[in-house]
Amino acid sequence: MTKDGTYASPPCMAAEVCPSYFDPLGADPEQGRDVARWRRAERARLAGLREGLGQAGRAQGSDRIAGHLGRVLSDRGVGRGCVLSGYWPIKGEPDLRPALANLHHAGVTIALPVVETRAAPLVFRRWTPETKLVRGDWNIPAPPPEADELTPETALAPCLGWDKACFRLGWGGGYFDRTLAALVPRPLTIGIALFAARLPTIFPQPHDIPLDLILTEDGVAATSAEARTDR
Numbered sequence: 001m002t003k004d005g006t007y008a009s010p011p012c013m014a015a016e017v018c019p020s021y022f023d024p025l026g027a028d029p030e031q032g033r034d035v036a037r038w039r040r041a042e043r044a045r046l047a048g049l050r051e052g053l054g055q056a057g058r059a060q061g062s063d064r065i066a067g068h069l070g071r072v073l074s075d076r077g078v079g080r081g082c083v084l085s086g087y088w089p090i091k092g093e094p095d096l097r098p099a100l101a102n103l104h105h106a107g108v109t110i111a112l113p114v115v116e117t118r119a120a121p122l123v124f125r126r127w128t129p130e131t132k133l134v135r136g137d138w139n140i141p142a143p144p145p146e147a148d149e150l151t152p153e154t155a156l157a158p159c160l161g162w163d164k165a166c167f168r169l170g171w172g173g174g175y176f177d178r179t180l181a182a183l184v185p186r187p188l189t190i191g192i193a194l195f196a197a198r199l200p201t202i203f204p205q206p207h208d209i210p211l212d213l214i215l216t217e218d219g220v221a222a223t224s225a226e227a228r229t230d231r
């Protein structure tokens, strides 16, 4: 608004046409249920796709992603003294454990995500190749409760599916979205995915937070900055 009480540009009336337009909590609950059902089916399909690659196919993909990851991190100045969170692979997720060990030896502090409270943000705890992991929620190996709690500046997020706007489909707990919503400042988030797991859209819901970039065996497949200029 200008000093004389007029608007510098005409007011936008979109909220009067569709009251939910500016209200992130105004999403249609029925549509939300349809999306949740569709996501469950897609998770099963995408997990099957990964399964179908076999051990050797998945290992090849992991090695290629690890190669690209090294470059992406050094391009963005992630190195000695930085805190990076990885993940311990489950259910055919790309296995970046050798890359995490190499980063540790290069002086990067590595953390792993831990579900300490259900339906709450993840906690990140320090990992080194010597850390004895314990079985956490969903049987995911995680550092023990006495490992140092860290705040990652860069976070790797394994994706079952992804879209060009950098939205991620995970295992359905909503953990990464809750975590990114709570972390200030938000870490640089790198989705780790197979190129074939690309979806035209994940039908983003109000709680979904886009990642900064998606890294696949073919290299950087999407970036948030690119998604913004696409609009």
Ligand SMILES: Nc1nc2c(c(=O)[nH]1)N(C=O)[C@@H](CNc1ccc(C(=O)N[C@@H](CCC(=O)O)C(=O)O)cc1)CN2
Binding pocket: 087, 088, 089, 090, 093, 113, 114, 115, 122, 137, 138, 140, 158, 170, 171, 172, 173, 174, 175, 176
């Ligand atoms: N390797 C790895 N570690 C990770 C993640 C990951 O995606 N991969 N996570 C990334 O976030 C967190 C764990 N994510 C989880 C996601 C879902 C459920 C779970 O209980 N899923 C239910 C379905 C939930 C629902 O549909 O509401 C289930 O399958 O029974 C548990 C943990 C932290 N660690």
Ligand SMILES: Nc1ncnc2c1ncn2[C@@H]1O[C@H](COP(=O)(O)OP(=O)(O)OP(=O)(O)O)[C@@H](O)[C@H]1O
Binding pocket: 039, 168, 169, 170, 171, 172, 173, 174, 175, 176, 177, 178, 181, 207, 208
């Ligand atoms: N910030 C949030 N606050 C409260 N609930 C949330 C939040 N983010 C996600 N959720 C809940 O989590 C549920 C699952 O979310 P979604 O389908 O996006 O999971 P996902 O990203 O695939 O899972 P994950 O991150 O665990 O791998 C949603 O239905 C939503 O109710």
